[in-house]
Amino acid sequence: MNAAARATTAEAPHAGASLAVALDDIAISFAVKGRPVFNAVAPTSLHVREGEFVAIVGPTGCGKSTLLNATAGLLAPAGGTVSIFGEKLVGLNARAGYLFQQDALMPWKTALDNVAIALEIGGMRRADAVAQAQDWLKRVGLARFTERYPHELSGGQRKRVALAQMLIRQPKILLMDEPFGPLDAQTRQIMGTLLLRLWAQDRKAVLFVTHDLEEAIALSDRVVIMSAGPEARIIGDFPIDLARPRDAAEIRLDPRFHELHRMIWSQLKAEVAKTYGDDMNGLEASS
Amino acid sequence: MNAAARATTAEAPHAGASLAVALDDIAISFAVKGRPVFNAVAPTSLHVREGEFVAIVGPTGCGKSTLLNATAGLLAPAGGTVSIFGEKLVGLNARAGYLFQQDALMPWKTALDNVAIALEIGGMRRADAVAQAQDWLKRVGLARFTERYPHELSGGQRKRVALAQMLIRQPKILLMDEPFGPLDAQTRQIMGTLLLRLWAQDRKAVLFVTHDLEEAIALSDRVVIMSAGPEARIIGDFPIDLARPRDAAEIRLDPRFHELHRMIWSQLKAEVAKTYGDDMNGLEASS
C-alpha cells in the first residue's frame, strides 16, 4: 500500500524548488463510535512548491476537506508528517489562510467587521482596517452589504465575505475549499481572475478544492486527483502547461485546455464510477 | 414597474393546464435595522404547472432562495399572492418538499434516522421507515454511512442525506436550492438522473435553483432567469424543447442544447454584468 501510494505521490515537477507545503505519507483516521476506525485518507503524499497553484479534485466524500484540515493544522494526522516551508508543523499553521467549505463567519459581526477583524487582530488601527475591508468587500461585489449580519446575506454573499476575510490578510498559503461553489458562473470567473491576480503578486502557494474541473484547469499549475474513499489517496497528478497570465474565460477556448480536460476527466470518471460500484447498485450510473 | 414585471411574467406555456405553483405579483422585503427596507424581490410572477420542471438561474444574491422560501410558506411576501394547486397559501406549504441551501439535517440524528423520520412522522412503522430510508441512502451512494451523525459526514454527503430526506416523502412539489452544489460533476449527473426518473413517475412540479446553466437546461422544461437584486424580477423565460426522456450526460451533445445554452447565457451574462456595474468598479470584469 505504502509503495503504491508513493508511486503516485503528487510531487512538484521541479523537486529542487523550496516547498511551501509537504504532506509526506500522511494518513488520517476518524474514530466513529461503536465502529472500527474509519481510515479516511490512506498514507499519501502531496508537495506544493512556493508560488504553486494546485487544484484538488475528487469524488464527493473522498477526503479533500480532510486533507486541507491536516495542512491547516486543525486535524492531527494518524501517520506521516506535515511540513510547512520545510518545518514540521506543530499546532496551527500560522502561515495559511483557510476558506472553509461551511459557513464560518462570526454571526455577531457585520460583513464589514468580519473582514476588518482579520486585520485588526494583527494590530492594525481600526480605521485603517475598516478602510481596507471596505475596499475588499467592494472587490467581491458587496459594497452595498457591508452593514449586514451574516444571516441577512444570501449563501453566495456569505461565501464572498469569507473570501474577502481570508484574502485581506494576504497569507503565504491559501487553503480554499470549494470557494466558488455557491456562485453563478459569471461571478465565479470574476472571482477566479481576482484570485489569480493576487496569487501572481507574491508567489503564494494555493491548495484549491473544487468540483468544477474546468475551473481547476483554468486556474491551476497542477491538478491532483484523489481516489474515492475510504483510504483515499492521490492517484493522479497533471501539470497544466497553459501559458500565464491566463484569462479565466478565454482559456477555455484553448485546444490544449480541452486536451487536458479530456485526459483528466477520463481518469476522474473511472474513479467516481468506483465509488458507485459499491454503493449505487440501486441505480444504474448513467454515464 | 408592475406593468413591466407582468410583461415578463414567467407563464406556463399552456396556461390552461392546472397550476401547481402560482406566484402572482409577489414582492419580498426585509427589514434591516437602521436602514431603509430592503426590497429583495420586486413584484414579479411565476407559474409552474403540475408536472413541470422549472429551473431558476440568476446572479448570486438576486433572490432565488427568497423566492423558494415564499413558495414554501416560510416567508410572508410583502405583496402579491402565492397559490398552490389553485388555493391561496396560508401558513406552510404542506404539499412541498424543500431542500435547503444550508445544512438543515438534525445534528442529533444519524443519517439513517434523519431520512427515516421523514416517513415516521407520517405515521409509518419504524421498521418500514428504516428499510425505505436504507434503500434511499443506498440510492444516493451512502449505504456505508447510515450510522454517521451529520458532523461526521463530508459536505457532499450531508447534501445527499438531505436529498434522500426530501425525496423519500415523495412530495407533489419539489423546491430545491442548489441541491447538487457540493457534488462532483459525475455524482451530479447521477443524482440528476435519479431526480428525473422520480419526477417522471407522477407529474411532480419542480422548482430547481442552480448556478450550473448546463444542468438547468439538461434537467428542466423551462429555465427562468432572475435579474440582479435589489428589486429582482424574472426577466427571462426559456422553454426547453429537448425531447424526454433525457440522459443527463448525452443531452449535452445535442446541438439544440448548445443553441439554448448560448441564448440563455447571453442574457444571463448581461444581467450579471449589471450587478458588478455597481459594485465592482475596483475590478475589471474579465469576460
Add this chain to the structure above:
Amino acid sequence: EIEKPNLTLGVGGKPLLYYLPLTLAERLGYFKDEGLTVEINDFGGGSKSLQALIGGSVDAVTGAYEHTIRMQDKKQDIRAVIDLGRYPGIVVGVSKRKADTIKSVADLKGAKIGVTAPGSSTYILVQYLMMKNGMSPDDASFIGVGSGASAVAAMQKGEIDAISHLDPVISKLQDMGELTVLVDTRTTAGTEAVFGGQNPAAVLYLKESFIKANPNTVQALTNAFYKTLKWLEKATPEEVAATVPQEYWLGDKDLYIKAFNASRESYSPDGNINEASMKSALNLIATTDPKIDPAKIDLSKTFDGSFLAKAKGQ
C-alpha cells in the same frame, strides 16, 4: 466619660415579648438619655446573635443567660451584666385534641413535641422536664417547628401533640383555643414548680474584654436597662402597648395585652441574678447536655453584678 457612645446591639427576634425590655429602652429613649446611640441588629435566632458577638460584629447582646455558661465551656469569656427576664418564659402545652390523654409531663412519652429548633432552650426545657419525670429524652420525638406562624400551623394541623414554645406563639394558640398548658415558666408559680426558684432567661451580656475596656459604656447601658425594668415594674399593660410599635400588637391589641399579662411576672424587677438561680440554670444545661461538666464552670464569671449595683445606687 463614655468610651464608645455608638454601640451595636444584637438580638434574636426583637419583637418577641421575651426581649420586651430592649424595645422599651429604645422607645422610651433611655439609651439616648445615657448618651448612647444604639443600633439594634435583629438576627434569625439567639445563637446567631451570640455568634455575631463572638465574631466582633456586635458589642452587646440581649440573649439567654444560658449562653454565658455554654461559652465558658467553649473558652469564650462572656458575661451578663443585668438580668431582664428572671423566668424562662417557655410554656409546654398540649394540643386540645390530646388534652384527654396527655395530662402531665409524664404522659409525654411517645408524643410528638414541637420545639422552636433542635438544640434550642425550648428543646432543652422539655428534655429536662422529661428527665425529671424519669424518662429519657428519646422517649418522645422532637420536631423543629420554627418560631413564627409555622409553629401555629403545625399545631393547628395536628402535626404535633405537644409544644414547647414562647410567646407570642403560645398566646396565639391559647387565643385560638388550641392549647392546654402543662407547664408555664412565664409565671412565678410555674417556674418554682419546675426549678424550685428563679432561672434567668434574657440577660444583657457582653465580652469580658469589652467590659474591661469600656466600663463607662457598659455602665450607661446597664443604667438604661435598669431604668427600663423599673419603668416596666410600674407600667400598666396599656402603657406598654402604647410604647411598643403598633406592628408588635399581633394584629390585635387585646391579644397583645393578654400575652403581656401572661408574661408580666417573668420580667426581672431588679436585674439581679442570685447564686441559686445561676446554679439552677447550670443544672438545667448539665442535665440535658452530657458534654458540659458542671465542675468546670465558674459561675462567678457568668455574671458581673458591679454595674447593676452602681445603677441601683444612682
Add this chain to the structure above:
Amino acid sequence: MKLHPAKLLFLQILVAVAALALWQIGATVPIGGDFLLPEFFFSKPGDVLSRVVELFVTGTIWKHLWITLTETVLAFIIGSVGGVVIGFWFARKPVVAAVFDPYVKMVNALPRVVLAPIFMLWLGLGIWSKVALGVTLVFFIVFFNVYQGVKEVSPVVLANARMMGMNERQLFRNVYWPSAMSWMFSSLHTAVGFALVGAVVGEYLGSAAGLGYLIHQAEGVFDVTGVFAGMFILAAFVLVIDWFVTRVEKRLLVWRPQAASEQN
C-alpha cells in the same frame, strides 16, 4: 403572533386581577368550613395593598429599599462577573476545570443559611455580608451557564478565527464572549431573582435595616400583612432590575436572527 403592547398589558393586568380575586376568595369564603387561604397565614389582598401604600406614603420603606437595592445590585454584579470570569477560565482550561469540578459542585450544595455567621464574621454586619450571601447564589448560576456556553461555540467559527491568527484574548473577545452571551443572559435572568433572595435572606438572618429586616420583624409578631407587603415590594422591585438586564441584552444581541419561535 406579536401582541399589541396595550393588549399585552391588559392581559397581564387581567392575570393579576384574577390572582388577587382568587386570593380574596380563598381568604374570605370558607370552603367546606375551612378557609383555603386562612387570613392568619395569608392576610387579604386589600390589606396588603393598603399596607404597601402606607409604607410608601409614610416613607419608612425608602431607607430599607435603598439598602436592599444596593446589596442586590452589588451581589448581582459581583456574582455574575465572578461567574463569567471563572466560567470562561474553566472552559478554556480543561485541566483546571476537571480538577476543581467536584469542589465547585460541593460548594454549590452548601446551604447558604448556615454560611451566614461566617460571612458576618468576615465581613461584619453591614451590607457586605448580605452581598456575599447573594454572590454565593448568583455566582453558581452564572458560572455553570457560562462554562457550558463557551463549550457550545461553533467549531467551524472557532477554527476560522484561530486560522486568522487570533490569540487567546482575541478569541475571547471576538468568539467566546459573543457566542456565550445568550447563555449568560439566560442565567442572568435567573440570577437577578436570586441576588435579591440572597440579600433578603442575609438581612433576615441578621441586620438592622432592609426589606429582609422588615419582613423578619413582621414575621415575629404574626404580621402577615407586613410580610406579604414586603414580599410584594421585593417582587415588584426585581422587575425593575430585570428590565435593565433585558435592555442590555437586547442591545448586545442585535446581531441575532429573530428567534425561530417568534417568526410567523
Add this chain to the structure above:
Amino acid sequence: MKLHPAKLLFLQILVAVAALALWQIGATVPIGGDFLLPEFFFSKPGDVLSRVVELFVTGTIWKHLWITLTETVLAFIIGSVGGVVIGFWFARKPVVAAVFDPYVKMVNALPRVVLAPIFMLWLGLGIWSKVALGVTLVFFIVFFNVYQGVKEVSPVVLANARMMGMNERQLFRNVYWPSAMSWMFSSLHTAVGFALVGAVVGEYLGSAAGLGYLIHQAEGVFDVTGVFAGMFILAAFVLVIDWFVTRVEKRLLVWRPQAASEQN
C-alpha cells in the same frame, strides 16, 4: 490536554489536601495575634473528619441521610420536570410567555425562607414541605434555561423539520427537545446543588430529621464541628447525585461533536 484519570485524581486529592492544610493553619496558627479561621467558627479539619467518621460508625447519620436524599431527589425531579415542561410551553406560546413573564420573575424573587411557613401549612412538617422548598429553587433555574434553549433552536433545522410536516408534538420530540438538551443539562448541574440546599433549608426551618435538622441541632449548642461535619456530608452527597446526572447527559448527548475546547 486530556488528563490521565489517575493523574486527575491525584491533582484533585492534592487540592483537597491543600485546602485542609490551609484550614488547619488558619485554625491553629495565629497571624498577628488573630486566628484567620477561629476554631469557634470553623472547628478544625481533624475534628470534623473524625466527627464524620463517628456519625457513620455509630450509624446515626443513615436515617437523616436517607430522608434528605429522598427530599433532594424528589425536589430535583419535580422541579426539573416542571421547569422543562413550563419552559417548553412558554417558549412555544409567546403570548403566554409575554403575559406571565413578569409574574414568573416576581415569584422567583421571593425569599424561600419566608415561604417556609406557608409550605408547612399546606404540606405539613413531613418531607413534602422540604421538597416544595427545593422545587421552588430548582424550577426557576431549569425553567429559564429551557425557555432560552428552545428559542436557540437553529432556524434552518426547524424550518426543515416543519417542511417535513412535523406537528407540534413531533417538533418537540425531534427538534426542540434534543436541541434544548445541552441547555437543560447545564441548568441541571446547578439545580442539583440547589435541590439539596432547598431540602436542607426546609429541614433547618422545621423538621424532625434530616441533615438540616442535624446541622441546626449542632448550631443550637454551638457545636461547629457538628455543623461542618453535616455540611461536609452534604457536599459529598451532591457529588453522587451529580454523577448520575452526568451519566445521563453523556448518554443523551452522544451525537455531539467533541466540544471545541476539548480538541487538541
